[in-house]
Amino acid sequence: MLELTFFNVTNGLIIGAFYALMAIGLSLILNLSGVINFAHGGFLVIGGYLAFTLRPYIGFWGALLVAPFLTAIIGFVVERLLIRRLYGRDPLYSLLLTFGLAFIIEDGTRQIWGANGLPFSVPEALMSPLSTQFFFITGYRMFMVAMVAIVVGVLFVLLRYTRIGVRIRAGTLDLETVAALGVNVRALRSLNFAVGIFLAGLAGVLAAGQIGLEPTMGDSLLMPSFIAIIVGGVGSLTGTLLGGLLIGVASGLTAVVFPSASEAIIYVMMAIVLLVRPRGLLGEEGMMS
């Protein structure tokens, strides 16, 4: 029982780290641009499939580095061409636009790479279990968590200590003032969007190594990411990180006692948070209320 609990909690943490990676990208875009990016799962899929295509040429490590950047470039172009036009309009429109984009991406993926799942193998070195007793902690899982930790850590440092990072954080709180101070808000939003999509692309490559590739793989990861944001509090990236880890662990723990509710539990958590603390764990009072 203890071992099972340990297994599920670890598993939950790993999944939670993954949710957090997705959710932080979503959260960045939501905070600065007020756009709920429904196509985030689609960009994740693009990242994974690009890595699949690149892998034979530049290997796993090369694909891991390059695919997220390519995804970010696609995201940047999409922002420039489509999403940018909708800033300042009712959020309904950007929501619908990304909803339509998600359709196009899913169908496009199916068209290019086929409707059936594809395998995405990771290097042997990462596949072996770390110990015989805890066979479930494969190197790859640890690697995923480490990657998430590094990337999120770097992102937080960049946001805290670089000029652009400070501007992004300031823009989250009051974009108008930031614009009035002479910051090019349009460029800032484009860059911020691309960073968010980069995280989605990276999540796609990492997920591909764990569960393989499927055109609909982004779909099942999108909802938990929304919930991570709501639980953590809109407007706070730290909150989003915390929210992702929390719902991961909660669903891991639930899997011990009542496996079929392990997915439902995250919604229960969301309901509790909305009842007890509507702004989310670390959310600002009045932020997008």
Add this chain to the structure above:
Amino acid sequence: MKPELQKQTKQWVRAAGVAAIWAALISAPFWMPLFGGYTALGTRVLVLGLAAMSVNFLLGFTGVLSFGHAAWFGLGAYGAGFVLKWAVLSTPVAVIAGTLLGGIAGALLGALLVRRRGVYFAMVTIAFGQVFYYIAFQWSSVTGGDDGLRGFERQPLDFGAFSLDLLHNDVYFFYFALFCFAVAVTLMALILRSPFGRTMIAIRENERRARFLGIPIEFHIWAAFSLSCFFMALAGALYALLNNFADPRVFHYSLSGDFVIMAVMGGMRTFWGPLLGAIVFVVLQDYISSVTVNWMSFIGILIVLIVLFFPRGILGLIEQRRAA
């Protein structure tokens, strides 16, 4: 033209338009086959149109975007299915039970949601909508899981002296659905004309001002949300009867998205727009999915084009033209 006269003409045009809509709906089973349509498609348009109008009741007239309304639609569908499968073999009872199930659940959960606004509200409604999707998916002993809820069918409508076979006669069922549609739509129109409806519009136009006037905003939004859930659940119940089947996808957020698209495409500031949007959307989807496997891309591109170039929708565009 004198302003007075102009106003009168406008009212006449409007009345004539509404009369034309009803005439077209009532005679639909007779003219649809001429254009290659079939009665079940007409019923589908009617049911999804009612759903889109319910979403728009909230979105277009209170200015609150719910992106999870498929939840109440789905509850209506499963509610009606449960009643027919296990409780009472009666179509009206099933419809009423489905409507109550979805409506009451919506009203209860709505109380949790109404303090949120804008994007945040949309996000919370999406997430809540998915709860029911998972329940329907996981709790397969009751809901049939992924295979959906089967084993029920529409029952004849018994009037004592005679009875109408809704199951085998598609036209009868069309008129049954049209009757429910008419009741719901009339109710919607009456609500929107009432002081309560005017208050909804005031909240849409300027929430802060409405609050200063002493209007209890949260209560009004909650009431509008709940009413729209009841209408939505009615549409869902009819949908289950239409297919004699309900599967978890009726809860999925992509269906919620479809409803919002129908409302926007038809014109979300207009009363009849969503019905028009539903007609275009359903017929297009039916047609495109029969000619190409890439129908998802077409729908996606259609959505993008509407958002970028026709945000007012078809009816909105027409009204704008007329006003100019």
